[in-house]
Amino acid sequence: MNYQTFQPHPDLSAIVNFYWTLEVPFDVNNSKQKIIPDGFIEMTFNLGDKIKRYTSDSEFILHPCAMVMGQRTKSYYIEPTGDVNSFAICFYPYGFSNFVDTPLKNLVDKEIPLKDLLGEIAAKELEKKIVNASNKQQRIKIVESFLLNKLNEETTIENIVKTTVDALYLANGNVPIKDILKEDLSKRRQLERKFAKQIGVSPKQLGKVIRLQTALKMLLNNETESLTNIAYKSEYYDQAHFIKDFKEFTGVKPTAFLGNENMALSTLFYK
Structure with missing residues (x-):
């Protein structure tokens, strides 16, 4: 896997986390890969063969060639039908709402065709440019030009949402919302509504994903460290709480994650 x-360009760095590319030659021995929630929203262009997303053990749908993947509340399996060649924009949780009018709660646990969010003409034009680009650097220039032009048409994200997301990341997801709002507790319902529209999930749900990512990276980079220490450093109440949350998002216990062939892609992404 490559x-x-x-x-991103400095003018987009507050909205876009990074761009990524993935190239995987087809191999009949490749196994299904489990994708774990990471708190981000991604715009993805599939330049290779189709990719399956399993909806059950045996049933699947095919990813659109150009799509937006909304916030995830649960893990899922994917499997390529041939060669993989993907290019994607990874947006911060509050970043993508700058570019669409659709409430992001409508995107949760879904892959939405780009044309449904940007309009058919704009989506087709952007996809055509990305497909015809000669290399990765040119694709980045194309998408950055599109995003910067689009950004000038939209209003900026409201400060209450960005402040909350920033605080959650700073605390690795483990901070009560009342502590973020301080004396402005009357804004809690307002914050919940704005999160549903601009992020797609609640502050509490995003905090759980961020905290899991902190523990997951620690698990991958310090494989010999005890689960008790990882739980403590990730500020879980105890090891049992950590294992419960880990299994809720990944479907397996932490000890079953390492070395699992179905987790190879997630390990590559998160290590």
Whole structure:
């Protein structure tokens, strides 16, 4: 697997986390890969063969060639039907709402064709440019030109949402919303509504995903560390709480994650 990441233009760095590319030659022995929630929203262009997303053990749908993947509340399996060649924009949780009018709660746990969000003409034009680009750097220039032009048409994200997301990341997801709002507790319902529209999930749900990512990276990079220490450093109440949350999102216990062939892609993404 050839996985690469690229940093965005400074004018987009507050909205776009990074760009990534993934190239995987087809192999009949390749196994299904489990994708774990990461708190981000992604715009993905599939330049290779079709990719299956399983909706049950045996049933699947095919990913659109150009799509937006909304916030995830649960893990899922994907499997390529041939060669993989993907290019994607990874947006911060509050970033993508700058470019669409659709409430992001409508995108949760879904892959939405780009044309349904940007309009058929604009989506087809962008997809055509991305497909015909000669290399990764040119694709980045194309998408950055599109995003910067689009950004000038939209209003900026409201400060209450960005402040909350920033605080959650700073605390690795483990901070009560009342502590973020301080004396402005009357804004809690307002915040919940704005999160549903601009992020897609609640502050509490995003915080759980961020905290899991902190623990997951620790698990991958310190494989010999005990689960008790990882739970403590990730600020879980105890090891049992950590294992419960981990299994809720990944479907397996932490000890079953390492070395699992179905987790190879997630390990590559999160390590």
